[in-house]
Amino acid sequence: MSTCSDCKSFFPREDEPGKGDCVRRVVDPRQAYYTTKPKNPEDDASGCGEFQKR
Amino acid sequence: MTAEPAKLDVSLQEHEENQEWWWIAEKKRSKRLDYLRKAVWKKGALGGNYAPGIKVDLEGPKLFTDMWNFWKFDPIIMRRAKALAHVFDNISIFITDHSQIVGYWGSAPHTISWRVDGASIVNEELYNEPGIMPEPEEESLRKVAEINDYWAGQTAVDKVARILDPEDAVKFLSGAIGWGAPTSAYGYSGKNYEYYLKGERGFEDIIADIEDHIAEAEEKTIGTPGPDILHIYDRIQNWEAMITVLEAAIRFANRYARLARTMAEHLETDEKRKEELLRIAETCERVPAKAPRNLQESFQMDMLIQTMCRFEASEGAWPARPDYYHGPFYEKDVLQDKTLTEEEATDLIGEFMIRAYEVGGFGPRWAREGMQGITGTWVWTIGGVKPDGSDACNALTTAFLRTARLIRVSNPTFAFRWHPKVSDEVMRECFECIRHGLGYPSFRHDPILVANCMNWHGHPVEEARTWVHQACMSPCPTTKNGVQPFRMASATANCAKMVEYALHNGYDHVVGMQMGPQTGDARTFTDFEQLFDAWTRQMQWLLSLLVRTVNLGRYKDAEFYGRPLLSGITERAVERGIDAVNPEGERGNCWITGFTWVENADSLAAVKKLVFDDKKYTMDQLITALESNWDGYEQMRLDFVNKAPKWGNDDDYVDDIMLRCLRTLAKHSRVMRCTSNNTWPISPQNVSGNIHYSSVVGALPNGRRLGDALYDGGISPGPGLDKKGPTAVLKSCGKIDHVGDGRAFLLNQRLSPTQMAGEKGYQLWRAYMRTWADLGLDHIQFNMVSDKTLRAAQKDPEKYQEVIVRVAGYSAHFVDISRKTQDNIIQRTVQGI
Ligand code: SF4
Secondary structure (H helix, E strand, C coil): CCEHHHECCEEECCCCCCCEEEEEEEECCCCEEEEEEEECCCCECCCCCCCCEC | CCCCCCCCCCCHHHHHHCCCHHHHHHHHCCHHHHHHHHHCCCCCCECCECCCCCEECCHHHHHHHHHHHHCCCCCHHHHHHHHHHHHHHHCCEEEECCCCCCCCCCCCCCEEECCCCCCHHHHHHHHHCCCCCCCCHHHHHHHHHHHHHHHCCCCHHHHHHHHCCHHHHHHHHCCCCEECCCCHHHCECCCCHHHHCCCCCCHHHHHHHHHHHHHHHHHHHCCCCCHHHCHHHHHHHHHHHHHHHHHHHHHHHHHHHHHHHHHHHHHCCCHHHHHHHHHHHHHHHHCCCCCCCCHHHHHHHHHHHHHHHHHHCCCCECCECHHHHHHHHHHHHHHHCCCCCHHHHHHHHHHHHHHHHCCCECCCHHHHHHCCCCCCECEEEEECECCCCCECCCHHHHHHHHHHHHHCCCCCEEEEEECCCCCHHHHHHHHHHHHCCCCCCEEEEHHHHHHHHHHHHCCCHHHHCCCEECCCCCEECCCCCCCCCCECCCCEEECHHHHHHHHCCCEECCCCEECCCCCCCHHHCCCHHHHHHHHHHHHHHHHHHHHHHHHHHHHHHHHHCCCHHHHHCCHHHHHHCCCCCCCCCCCCCCCEEEECCHHHHHHHHHHHHHHHHCCCCCHHHHHHHHHCCCCCCHHHHHHHHHCCCCCCCCCHHHHHHHHHHHHHHHHHHHHCCCCCCCCCCEEECCCCHHHHHHHCCCCCCCCCCCCCCCCCCCCCCCCCCCCCCHHHHHHHHHCCCCCCCCCCCCCEEEECCCCCCHHHHHHHHHHHHHHHHHCCCCEEEEECCCHHHHHHHHHCHHHHCCCEEECCCCEEEHHHCCHHHHHHHHHCCEECC
């Protein structure tokens, strides 16, 4: 099973081991931006359509 | 829908001749500002509907609800604090390309936030709005249903409704006499800027203060037992809730810092952008935890706090005084240390306004129709005086005015505190904004409004001089005991109902219900005094009902809702350990917003003239004609329009009636008391309620039919009815005592762009403004867009996406307001000076 830690978008937090951020690029019809939300490294990535193998 | 781009082959001069200011702005602003300005998703509803692509944010409501439920055994205030902290820690955040300031009230740029715990009746409206559910729609609807089921019956308004007098509740909810909701969940929160935005204090300092208060309080609770220490337990809860949220707020800012660092270190290749991202990271590591040191940090702190407060409650206004509080940093960075060039500072100022412009939350249809094209009244106050009475204008005042012309947003707008010491340079910059068709700044008479604050609410002069617009119009100090932590929109009266009910024995023919008191069959009235007496009783009844509702909501709000974050930035709450919405120690700053006010004076004058003085018609004929909505009585209707004097023509016949109405009301304003035992003055103005209420107010003796737009201003004459020129308008309005008759009075004026062109135009306008000031009016605002442009925009909206007009207390893009509102603006008299 793939987890978030296997994904290119996952960035572990240096100051908080065991935690990380899912940082992704989004280009919508008006603007381009980076978005982030918290993720744990062991979170299941199988249902995530955005998963990209590291 | 995107605006047509600026035409490269057309020179600036040509654009200027054609008064196409929006294209001049597009050509002159920096690439960064151009990108950011066009990147904004418009959240203001177009007429009443959201723009394509706008989606309600379900991430925040889900996070909040989950944690609210998880902590269900905690006291309410801690539950709210922990749920809010959970949102700050987990909601998706983003940083837009080219941006330097961060913070948004939602999980993505195209989302509108949804306040789940405010009112079930608002929550239910989500189902009726086509297109706003995120894809897949079915799954989103299921999620909304789950959240709605959870909150049904336990929102703040549900709780207030259970203890309201049932008759008051039914009449209030009829939608005929008022709007809004009696809870701070949808309030207009004044901010205690003197406490937290002077560059002296960060959240870590406030947390340290609170910890001291808790330690002292705990000391007392383990001391000698007695009833005098029992209230301290509640206060400790409030303090702990404040700390919980303030700490979460620091973490929220740090999440932006971490994202910016990740982008700079791993994802960005452009060296210049990397530097900018690292600056964002340093800024968000600094504020709001610590006091800001420079302009970027100062703007960022302000922006984050405003955004975070919106996660706590759907704030419908954005009181601010940006030049005053951020000005010292601008002067230090740009003029003294020269660490920022003027162009770099312009980018920051412009982005600060753009970030505010993009903020928007889900609003029910009545709110969207009443404030078309905007998401709330972000009226920012500039100019004015310092607490010692000296001129407060600084280099940032003019920088804001210049930047506004480059970015041309409709929200925020500026309101300028004019006083006799304002320099010509500043006046010219204000005029340029008006000439460029922005509709802002509006002008506020500082000495009059300072006196007004002192008169109605007893604010000491040094505090009154700090005033900002709490919403569109009403001045409110930013001090510890002067600031009003929230004002409820539900103290908004549909005033035309006063005369309507006086003529129909309190019966509302539109909603089919006995609303007001039975003040007698108007067909039997034999003189004007009987009618005026009926009007007075209807007025007192209507206002008392609204104020009763609002007072109860305010009194119970700390218990039913409560705002730990707002409390944490409010000195009075931090010091006492109370919730900011608890009125304890607050001086009070209430007002009733009076929609559709001027119809009263014109209607009463028309009855007096044509029925009682000239005896051309009988009361019986009049009531029959009104009950028929003037159908079959056109000649009679025209007589009531043309043969009765109308407000705004310097005619004492009707002006005296206006003054009598205002003064009779002002007397009642001093009888009704707010939760701080202070007064309830009226502030006549409309936002776009004159259109929203057009189908709710029946036929009136001023000749209006059910469905016709109501007058647009608070004291503006009816469109086309001011026939004696601009000086006569000012003279009529100047008869009002703008200190003692009410809180503030909105006056719209339209000026001719051709006449206002060039230096001559400026000098003419200056002379006009001198008359305005000499007559002591508290407010004036201008539309200066030609009929030709407005009609062209109606025909070809895509080409005129950026045309801005002044609606009432706010500006909007012309294409975003309904056809009826557009027509109403075109109908306004263009005053030749
Ligand atoms: S949530 Fe999806 S995109 Fe984000 S880190 Fe996990 S697998 Fe990758």
